[in-house]
Amino acid sequence: MSRINSNEVPSSARRVELGKAIRTVLLSATLLAPAVSAGADDAKLPLRLCADPTNLPFSSDEPGKPGLYLEIGQAVAEKLGRTVSTNWYKSYFGKRTVRETLLSKQCDAMVGLPLIEDFMGPAVIFSKPIAHEGYALVGARNRKLAGIDDLRGLRVAVQYQSTPQNLLAMRDDIQKVTVLSPEEGMTALEQGKVDIAFIWAPVAGWLNKTSYGDKYQIVSTEGDGLLWATAIGFAKASSALRDEVDGVLPSLGPDIAALFAKYGVPNGAPVKFGQATISSVGASEPVTVGQAAAADKPVQTAAATTGDAKAGREVFNGTCAHCHGPDAVQAERKIDLRLLKKRYADDMESTFWKTVHDGRPAKGMPAWKDVFSDDELRNVYAYLQSVQDTGGSN
Numbered sequence: 001m002s003r004i005n006s007n008e009v010p011s012s013a014r015r016v017e018l019g020k021a022i023r024t025v026l027l028s029a030t031l032l033a034p035a036v037s038a039g040a041d042d043a044k045l046p047l048r049l050c051a052d053p054t055n056l057p058f059s060s061d062e063p064g065k066p067g068l069y070l071e072i073g074q075a076v077a078e079k080l081g082r083t084v085s086t087n088w089y090k091s092y093f094g095k096r097t098v099r100e101t102l103l104s105k106q107c108d109a110m111v112g113l114p115l116i117e118d119f120m121g122p123a124v125i126f127s128k129p130i131a132h133e134g135y136a137l138v139g140a141r142n143r144k145l146a147g148i149d150d151l152r153g154l155r156v157a158v159q160y161q162s163t164p165q166n167l168l169a170m171r172d173d174i175q176k177v178t179v180l181s182p183e184e185g186m187t188a189l190e191q192g193k194v195d196i197a198f199i200w201a202p203v204a205g206w207l208n209k210t211s212y213g214d215k216y217q218i219v220s221t222e223g224d225g226l227l228w229a230t231a232i233g234f235a236k237a238s239s240a241l242r243d244e245v246d247g248v249l250p251s252l253g254p255d256i257a258a259l260f261a262k263y264g265v266p267n268g269a270p271v272k273f274g275q276a277t278i279s280s281v282g283a284s285e286p287v288t289v290g291q292a293a294a295a296d297k298p299v300q301t302a303a304a305t306t307g308d309a310k311a312g313r314e315v316f317n318g319t320c321a322h323c324h325g326p327d328a329v330q331a332e333r334k335i336d337l338r339l340l341k342k343r344y345a346d347d348m349e350s351t352f353w354k355t356v357h358d359g360r361p362a363k364g365m366p367a368w369k370d371v372f373s374d375d376e377l378r379n380v381y382a383y384l385q386s387v388q389d390t391g392g393s394n
Contacts, residue, residue, distance in 0.1 A: 047077040050087040050107040057206035057263040058112060061088060068202075068263045069111040072130065075255050076232075079248035095120065096323065098233070108238050109245065115229035127232035127245050130256060134227035135164050136201035136266055137219040138189060138208070145196070145219045148273055154195040157185040160360060163225035164198040167273060180358055183207065189216070202265045209264030218266040223273035307375075307382030315372065315380050323365075328387045341388040352381050 051070045053061035059070040066074070070086075077084045089101055101107040103123055113119065115129050137145045144150050151168070155175045158165040159182070168174050177194050179185045185197035186207045197204065198221075205218045221227060234242045260267040317326055323335060330336040344351045356377050359367035368377065 044081055046083045046085050047073070047080070048085045048087045048107070049073045049077070050089045050101055052090055053088045057202055057265055061086075068259050068265055071259050071262075072252075072256060073109075073111050075252050075259075076245055076248060079252060080244060098124070102233065102235055105235070108234060108241055110233040112230050113233035115231040119233075123236055124233045125236055125239060125242055126234070127242055128249050129229040129231045130249065131230050131260070131267065132220070132227050132270070133230045134201055134270075135162070135198060135221055136204055137221060137271065138186065138197040138199060138204050138216050139195065139219075141215075141217045143196075143217070145217065145271065147271055151196060151198075155193070157188050157194040157197040157199065159185065159199055162200075164221075167223070167226075168198070180360060186212070202263075205264040205266045207264075214264075218264075220266050220268060220270035221273050222270035226273055227270055307378035307380070309379070309382040309386045311376075312379030312381065312383030315376055316383055319368075320380070328384065337384055338387050338389045340384060341390075349381065352384070353377075356380070 049070060051059035051067065051073075053059070055067065056062075056065060057068050059067035074084050087107070089097065089106075098110060098113075098120060102110050103120075109127075111130075112133070113124070113126065114133070115126055137151075139145055148167075148171070151171075152173045153175075155177055156164075156168060157177050157179045158168060160178050160180050165176065165178060168176055177188065179188060179197075179199070182197075182199040182203035185194070185199040186204060188194045189197045190212065201218065201220055208214055208216050208218055232242075232245055257267065313327070316324075316328065320337075321327075324330050324337050328337045330338075333339065340348050340352070355365065356372075357367060357369040359365045372380075
């Protein structure tokens with residue numbers, strides 16, 4: 001992760017691609033919460049750090065492995081003359097986490113948010129940038145990885161519906177193998193099923209360091225939707241605390257760099273890639289590790305039995321509405337399930353079953369096959385069919 005200038009903010013042209021990865025970035029964020037607002041009279045009060053207990057390399061409740069962002073928070077607290085206490089909170093639901101912690105006054109700052117000018121509207125303000133975060137090429141140490149042309153003729157693992165998948169979609173000279181998570185990409189690389197993994201860099205680096213003996217090179221990439229600034233986010237009313245943190249961040253530069261190395265998170269100079277091609281790769285069944293391509297092997301779905309839409313609505317509003325909105329009413333078009341038919345057309349059903357069975361871990365979507373029966377999921381699908389938008393553009 002490379003350093004950047006404090007006034008660097010992604011242009012509007014990049015926000016569409018950056019939005020795809022916001023959920024993945026949010027899962028990597030660690031929260032800081034002072035007991036009361038910052039100020040001269042309470043400078044010695046503890047900082048309560050809110051963090052996900054099972055989200056390495058970013059945060060963990062393991063005493064010997066607190067995580068990159070939790071340790072950055074601890075370093076900030078020390079510079080501010082405060083002790084630290086930890087408040088554990090699952091970061092699974094992405095933006096919902098920000099609303100229920102940072103914007104609900106449960107925490108005052110969040111380490112590792114994407115530095116996007118209009119992120120969650122004016123409610124969130126940012127510190128000076130602390131690093132970059134994004135995707136990386138992972139391969140053997142003796143392999144040249146200086147650009148996209150070095151991938152010609154190779155089998156490349158890409159995460160489902162990610163910028164790398166879109167970027168390589170039109171390259172017929174590169175064989176794409178779609179995986180559902182960085183972990184799956186690293187496993188495919190280790191098992192010789194792919195030659196390169198083009199995956200989420202922080203997790204790739206952590207796994208390379210802890211599970212693969214630093215066997216692979218991790219090369220950060222730069223381009224639209226591939227790399228963006230990260231910072232510490234605050235609620236709008238916490239500008240005083242933000243200013244205090246900004247005051248100590250410059251002195252923490254060497255410590256932050258050392259923490260990146262400790263957790264294996266790449267921070268070297270990135271390889272420049274061209275503009276990502278926005279394609280419809282998400283509209284078809286992905287090729288996953290161990291499967292043949294869709295053209296060679298039919299997509300397997302649950303039996304096409306009509307479900308109970310009323311029962312499906314009950315399951316949806318009890319579970320799925322957290323992210324997708326009550327009755328599937330959702331203003332964020334990327335997760336508006338009323339648009340499934342427009343996006344996937346005849347592939348709507350196969351995409352539904354693939355997604356709910358296996359999840360999309362890199363985007364914060366869990367696998368539900370071990371939680372709900374196929375009959376229950378079929379009911380949810382029947383309900384979603386009943387709310388599809390049949391209007392104009394998607």
